[in-house]
Amino acid sequence: MTVAVIPIPGLPMIEPGAPLATLLADAIDDARVGVKAQDVVVVCQKVVSKAEGAVVRLSDVTPSELAERLAAQTEGKDARAVEVVLRQTKRVVRNDRGHLIVETKHGWVCANAGVDESNGIADGIVTLLPDDADASAERLRGSLADRFGVSLAVVITDTFGRPWREGLVEVAIGCAGMEPLLDLRGRADLQGRTLHHTVVALADEVAAAAGLVMEKDSRVAAAIVRGIRYTPGATGAAAGLVRRSEFDLFR
Amino acid sequence: MTVAVIPIPGLPMIEPGAPLATLLADAIDDARVGVKAQDVVVVCQKVVSKAEGAVVRLSDVTPSELAERLAAQTEGKDARAVEVVLRQTKRVVRNDRGHLIVETKHGWVCANAGVDESNGIADGIVTLLPDDADASAERLRGSLADRFGVSLAVVITDTFGRPWREGLVEVAIGCAGMEPLLDLRGRADLQGRTLHHTVVALADEVAAAAGLVMEKDSRVAAAIVRGIRYTPGATGAAAGLVRRSEFDLFR
Numbered sequence: 001m002t003v004a005v006i007p008i009p010g011l012p013m014i015e016p017g018a019p020l021a022t023l024l025a026d027a028i029d030d031a032r033v034g035v036k037a038q039d040v041v042v043v044c045q046k047v048v049s050k051a052e053g054a055v056v057r058l059s060d061v062t063p064s065e066l067a068e069r070l071a072a073q074t075e076g077k078d079a080r081a082v083e084v085v086l087r088q089t090k091r092v093v094r095n096d097r098g099h100l101i102v103e104t105k106h107g108w109v110c111a112n113a114g115v116d117e118s119n120g121i122a123d124g125i126v127t128l129l130p131d132d133a134d135a136s137a138e139r140l141r142g143s144l145a146d147r148f149g150v151s152l153a154v155v156i157t158d159t160f161g162r163p164w165r166e167g168l169v170e171v172a173i174g175c176a177g178m179e180p181l182l183d184l185r186g187r188a189d190l191q192g193r194t195l196h197h198t199v200v201a202l203a204d205e206v207a208a209a210a211g212l213v214m215e216k217d218s219r220v221a222a223a224i225v226r227g228i229r230y231t232p233g234a235t236g237a238a239a240g241l242v243r244r245s246e247f248d249l250f251r
Numbered sequence: 252m253t254v255a256v257i258p259i260p261g262l263p264m265i266e267p268g269a270p271l272a273t274l275l276a277d278a279i280d281d282a283r284v285g286v287k288a289q290d291v292v293v294v295c296q297k298v299v300s301k302a303e304g305a306v307v308r309l310s311d312v313t314p315s316e317l318a319e320r321l322a323a324q325t326e327g328k329d330a331r332a333v334e335v336v337l338r339q340t341k342r343v344v345r346n347d348r349g350h351l352i353v354e355t356k357h358g359w360v361c362a363n364a365g366v367d368e369s370n371g372i373a374d375g376i377v378t379l380l381p382d383d384a385d386a387s388a389e390r391l392r393g394s395l396a397d398r399f400g401v402s403l404a405v406v407i408t409d410t411f412g413r414p415w416r417e418g419l420v421e422v423a424i425g426c427a428g429m430e431p432l433l434d435l436r437g438r439a440d441l442q443g444r445t446l447h448h449t450v451v452a453l454a455d456e457v458a459a460a461a462g463l464v465m466e467k468d469s470r471v472a473a474a475i476v477r478g479i480r481y482t483p484g485a486t487g488a489a490a491g492l493v494r495r496s497e498f499d500l501f502r
Binding site: 001004005006007096097099101108162163164165166167168169170171180181182198201202204205208209211212213215225228229242243247249250 | 252253254255256257258345347348350352354359360410413414415416417418419420421422431432433435449450451452453455456457459460462463464466476479480491492493494498499500501
């Protein structure tokens with residue numbers, strides 16, 4: 001079945017407290033694409049964070065000595081922004097060549113703890129990752145399901161780098177209404193052999209597909225991915241994408 | 252613009268020496284979806300490897316002592332298959348808890364050097380990654396462009412795990428006809444600020460999107476991704492996705 005990745009433009013600039021579910025539903029209406037049962041509505045993290053007020057005004061931040069020292073190692077990083085990063089950090093994974101790769105308090109390993117200064121953030125304001133992006137996704141899912149009268153899933157994405165590979169990709173940091181992992185273990189492959197290792201990061205593939213229409217220099221902050229097969233899933237889903245430390249070879 | 256991810260089923264079992272470009276074009280014809288200018292035709296690595304004869308019969312392999320020892324550390328790994336992995340390896344990145352993560356001679360960091368025993372590989376035969384997947388992609392691109400009379404791109408994918416995240420995703424290991432990285436540096440974001448760090452791994456997002464329709468327990472080994480914006484690019488493209496060692500924090 002063909003999968004459609006449908007851009008949803010038209011979200012206004014989001015301010016703290018904005019009714020994101022309503023604005024998103026209106027944007028979907030304006031795009032005249034509707035919502036069909038089993039659709040996955042994808043929203044980028046930044047609009048979620050801004051609507052939830054997960055933003056910090058740098059003028060309110062006093063950097064620690066460590067933040068000052070780390071900022072001094074990079075070209076032009078603001079020590080206050082580094083301080084915000086450190087407050088979101090559970091563990092520093094790499095601190096090298098001007099990069100700060102950390103494990104966030106949520107468990108994600110990414111640059112700068114997902115703290116973002118660019119793209120729609122007014123000067124002097126940075127966004128944090130949503131405090132609980134799975135719960136954010138679940139709230140959006142509930143509102144959109146009510147509004148459109150169908151079952152659907154929601155994925156919240158952010159833009160992450162990866163070790164060993166150039167370039168950034170969209171990944172899932174919040175998920176509701178679908179299992180983020182598609183477990184094919186035990187199913188037969190083409191030869192009738194049993195698959196032993198194949199667990200697909202479905203929510204990440206959905207996020208990357210949505211990334212094809214949510215370009216960073218465009219005004220598209222949301223998308224609908226239509227036509228995929230998924231298992232309707234529980235809340236708290238994307239947390240399952242965090243590799244548990246006992247299985248983590250790169251800790 | 253909506254992006255369509257169109258499954259191309261119907262590729263027969265591929266034997267060494269099979270005319271893959273012709274078989275793929277026939278499968279596209281049978282799917283009655285045509286090829287449009289700027290389409291990206293995505294093919295999974297395994298059919299490319301098999302067509303190119305990048306396969307090894309385990310009965311022809313004598314494992315080294317190291318391969319024997321490594322196999323003994325895992326449950327049920329065949330020492331001859333481990334030997335094949337080592338022969339594809341430039342550097343062992345992790346050898347822990349039964350996993351062998353290596354840098355391949357091509358520069359990819361992945362489990363088992365991409366050597367694969369499952370899904371369409373007859374018992375006792377393993378596939379290697381194509382010797383030069385960019386060149387493989389270029390050959391397919393040229394043949395398909397001739398057959399359909401349009402300009403197009405080709406991406407060859409494999410299924411990789413990632414540090415810190417559960418589950419596997421499709422990534423690009425070969426690319427022709429498009430730049431694999433979409434460089435947005437210097438463009439303005441929503442606020443008119445200049446983007447400094449945003450280089451998108453477009454070919455990897457295309458691969459992941461195609462992964463939504465090329466499921467591991469299905470017979471779909473190819474897909475068309477239609478409707479994305481890309482820069483027509485050079486041959487030798489996916490090699491640009493390999494992070495150069497001087498920029499690699501995780502070496």
